Amino acid sequence: MPAAVSVCPHPLDTVTPPVPENLAYSLTVPAALASPAIARAAAGVLLEAHGLRDVAVAALQVVGELASCACRFTATEDVYLSLRYRDDALRITLYDGHPRHTHRRLAAACDARRRSTLLLLACVVRDCEGEWGVGASQESGDGTRMWAVLPRDGARAYGRAV
Template sequence: MRSAFVGRTAVAAALEANGLAPYVWPATYAVAELVAVTARMSPGRELYVSLRHRSDAIRLLVWDRHPHHGDRDLATLCETRRRRALWLLAAVVDDWGGEWGVCEAQPPQLGIKSWVMLPR
């Protein structure tokens, strides 16, 4: 997936089909922000989007194949840029009482995982 529009449309359809319409606005906003920022950080690479409803919460994950930075300073700068780009997402998630984060994928996977959890 490389399009925020496709992400929003797919997430909205999945939530509505499963009786989770109250989550449509924050979840579609979150996926659009995550996909847009991730696409900028990993241009031309495919993204993976996962949406789950578990334990009375929506869990959204966007995983990209952003390369690992061997230089610690460069890795810190890259993470800082990604987090700053997601400031509006942070405000929306906080308003809904949720959590979000960014972490490096665990081997054997490569890249970065950005996630959002929205409680019921």
């Protein structure tokens, strides 16, 4: 009797092991008090799995700050976290349901309030020689997008310094 031959690849034959370059995850969490801690814990596991332990100190601080701000400002029941590693930098994005104000003064006041909430984040990102910002969501629907880019070398140096 001939051996059985399968033309379908086994899933484990095609799995690429986790490396920094294939870190690309998204997570939706409730807009609740516990969610920043949950986001930090999930991000920590993902960074470890992808060999990015050396950026974890800075990255987890940034995830926690962005998640706290998103949960505080959102008008919806959940917020959306995205982690990507591209071009030797970790890209962290949080989307919340707080609509952008159309009135100029209201928009400026809201942005100032949000930025004052993110003062610690600004310091961490600056020390990592990264960048961050706040703006309208680029996804469908209303909302706000907050993001930070942490270059690996800068985040690694930050982690050694603290």
